[in-house]
Amino acid sequence: MTRExxxxxxxxxxxxxxxxxxxxxxxxxxxxxxxHLFVGSEGTLGLVVEVDIRLTAPPEPQRVMVLGxxxxxxxxxxxxxxxxxxxxxAFEFFSELALEKVTAHRKLARxxxxxxxxxxxxxxxxxxxxxxxxxxxxxxxxxxxxDGVLSQSDAQASALWxxxxxxxxxxxxxxxxxxxxxxRVSRLPAFLDGIDDLVRARYPDFEVCWYGHIGDGNxxxxxxxxxxxxxxxxxxxxxxxxxxxxxxxxxxxxxxxxEHGVGLLKRDFLPFARSAAEIALMRAMKAxxxxxxxxxxxxxxxxx
Amino acid sequence: MTRExxxxxxxxxxxxxxxxxxxxxxxxxxxxxxxHLFVGSEGTLGLVVEVDIRLTAPPEPQRVMVLGxxxxxxxxxxxxxxxxxxxxxAFEFFSELALEKVTAHRKLARxxxxxxxxxxxxxxxxxxxxxxxxxxxxxxxxxxxxDGVLSQSDAQASALWxxxxxxxxxxxxxxxxxxxxxxRVSRLPAFLDGIDDLVRARYPDFEVCWYGHIGDGNxxxxxxxxxxxxxxxxxxxxxxxxxxxxxxxxxxxxxxxxEHGVGLLKRDFLPFARSAAEIALMRAMKAxxxxxxxxxxxxxxxxx
Numbered sequence: 001m002t003r004e005x006x007x008x009x010x011x012x013x014x015x016x017x018x019x020x021x022x023x024x025x026x027x028x029x030x031x032x033x034x035x036h037l038f039v040g041s042e043g044t045l046g047l048v049v050e051v052d053i054r055l056t057a058p059p060e061p062q063r064v065m066v067l068g069x070x071x072x073x074x075x076x077x078x079x080x081x082x083x084x085x086x087x088x089x090a091f092e093f094f095s096e097l098a099l100e101k102v103t104a105h106r107k108l109a110r111x112x113x114x115x116x117x118x119x120x121x122x123x124x125x126x127x128x129x130x131x132x133x134x135x136x137x138x139x140x141x142x143x144x145x146x147d148g149v150l151s152q153s154d155a156q157a158s159a160l161w162x163x164x165x166x167x168x169x170x171x172x173x174x175x176x177x178x179x180x181x182x183x184r185v186s187r188l189p190a191f192l193d194g195i196d197d198l199v200r201a202r203y204p205d206f207e208v209c210w211y212g213h214i215g216d217g218n219x220x221x222x223x224x225x226x227x228x229x230x231x232x233x234x235x236x237x238x239x240x241x242x243x244x245x246x247x248x249x250x251x252x253x254x255x256x257x258x259e260h261g262v263g264l265l266k267r268d269f270l271p272f273a274r275s276a277a278e279i280a281l282m283r284a285m286k287a288x289x290x291x292x293x294x295x296x297x298x299x300x301x302x303x304x
Numbered sequence: 305m306t307r308e309x310x311x312x313x314x315x316x317x318x319x320x321x322x323x324x325x326x327x328x329x330x331x332x333x334x335x336x337x338x339x340h341l342f343v344g345s346e347g348t349l350g351l352v353v354e355v356d357i358r359l360t361a362p363p364e365p366q367r368v369m370v371l372g373x374x375x376x377x378x379x380x381x382x383x384x385x386x387x388x389x390x391x392x393x394a395f396e397f398f399s400e401l402a403l404e405k406v407t408a409h410r411k412l413a414r415x416x417x418x419x420x421x422x423x424x425x426x427x428x429x430x431x432x433x434x435x436x437x438x439x440x441x442x443x444x445x446x447x448x449x450x451d452g453v454l455s456q457s458d459a460q461a462s463a464l465w466x467x468x469x470x471x472x473x474x475x476x477x478x479x480x481x482x483x484x485x486x487x488r489v490s491r492l493p494a495f496l497d498g499i500d501d502l503v504r505a506r507y508p509d510f511e512v513c514w515y516g517h518i519g520d521g522n523x524x525x526x527x528x529x530x531x532x533x534x535x536x537x538x539x540x541x542x543x544x545x546x547x548x549x550x551x552x553x554x555x556x557x558x559x560x561x562x563e564h565g566v567g568l569l570k571r572d573f574l575p576f577a578r579s580a581a582e583i584a585l586m587r588a589m590k591a592x593x594x595x596x597x598x599x600x601x602x603x604x605x606x607x608x
Contacts, residue, residue: 284592
């Protein structure tokens with residue numbers, strides 16, 4: 001929902017015009033809304049010089065739950081059962097490998113006494129705790145969840161969050177090759193099965209570290225470099241599989257860059273996520289806002 | 305927040321391209337987001353043929369409160385006190401004249417035993433009722449509110465809402481000249497004082513009916529046609545003052561069309577709400593998406 005909190009945006013375009021987009025208003029229906037065109041344009045249309053951000057009410061006290069899950073696609077059945085019972089403020093997941101990396105790096109305790117192949121992390125209002133415990137019981141009864149822990153204090157909630165938030169930093173030393181993929185939540189089961197098989201078959205010798213915002217349909221697939229392998233050889237091998245991964249994303253009408261943007265690394269893969277007509281329109285809009293091509297040149301849009 | 309619920313938009317442009325904008329995804333950072341460009345473009349760029357709307361959780365049971373307020377700008381002090389105490393799901397207002405029209409037209413009971421020049425209608429979660437009653441007490445103690453009523457059932461909440469929702473229909477017979485204005489909420493006091501004085505001075509013989517979504521900074525200023533006056537003479541007199549009203553909106557960086565769009569009626573006033581550079585960019589974008597100018601021609605954009 002975050003884009004909607006940008007109530008106003010002042011931008012200098014590539015042509016040197018200063019635009020005052022939406023003027024910080026809540027309601028405004030006076031023609032084309034340029035705000036959302038600049039948000040996510042990676043600086044290729046203009047330079048954002050000022051932003052009005054709308055404030056929101058502080059959240060209620062939150063509870064965090066971490067669950068052990070045996071099978072990748074069961075995570076989605078767990079999501080469904082919890083969403084039927086209550087409103088979640090977060091639903092994240094990570095694999096056992098990700099947990100091993102983060103507990104070692106940050107010297108954290110494991111959340112559950114037994115290992116599980118995957119873990120789900122849920123956050124919700126403290127007032128919904130009974131509903132969450134009810135959903136937990138139905139998940140255990142259905143064999144979807146092996147074990148779970150519920151935060152008993154804000155400090156413990158924060159400690160559980162570290163297990164998810166510390167992952168990216170804890171694998172940085174492994175020079176991960178990162179993918180930031182999303183599909184509609186309803187298409188995640190089909191997507192997960194295909195991708196996991198593909199990666200295991202093609203990289204039997206690489207560690208693959210999965211985690212992400214699975215409640216939003218957004219998965220981070222991190223392939224970790226073996227210590228002995230030179231970085232350029234590693235990246236070259238990873239690049240080989242990218243078109244196959246992106247083709248599966250495209251077949252499910254998903255995104256090859258869910259939250260981190262296109263830049264240079266994903267630029268030539270943009271046709272997996274946007275049609276030829278859309279890319280042509282993006283080029284034409286770039287020409288309107290930045291006729292001399294001086295705004296972040298070379299980024300985002302593949303060469304025509 | 306409504307735009308953010310449009311998760312996907314399929315559009316046929318004026319050039320005949322079928323675009324699949326955002327693909328129904330929650331997270332997607334693959335270049336320019338065209339969704340928001342089409343929402344509110346009044347059909348001038350393309351024809352929307354399919355929309356994905358995200359569902360939201362049903363709201364908690366709601367309570368409705370109607371308050372009598374003596375002075376226009378006190379409504380904003382009331383808004384502030386309630387917002388300090390709780391989260392409001394609606395904050396509307398209407399004038400005594402609007403109340404007279406709607407109670408006569410729909411044969412409704414008046415909400416309070418005494419008349420007040422203005423009324424505020426508030427809606428909030430039933431669980432916040434105590435906080436709302438506390439805020440009410442502070443408003444009465446500060447002399448901001450003369451009286452109030454709180455819904456005791458869903459039926460009564462619905463009856464109170466009719467007092468606001470029925471206004472537009474109840475003045476339709478008076479052939480109102482409508483303005484749909486917004487400014488930032490913080491600028492409403494300065495805006496209200498100026499506009500009310502202006503309208504009273506220029507139209508001493510016309511009834512002026514104020515109501516609107518004041519919590520969003522959005523006011524509907526309806527000037528009612530006296531029965532004896534021919535419609536063309538009435539509209540001509542109203543048109544005379546529009547540039548003065550819009551100049552005050554522009555001085556406060558507001559919107560001359562908060563929620564109803566520009567179309568033909570407001571088209572030539574667009575420069576009060578959008579800069580020359582923005583209008584030039586809008587024309588250039590129209591040329592990109594609709595090179596032959598076949599999409600809702602003549603609407604929204606003033607002639608160059």
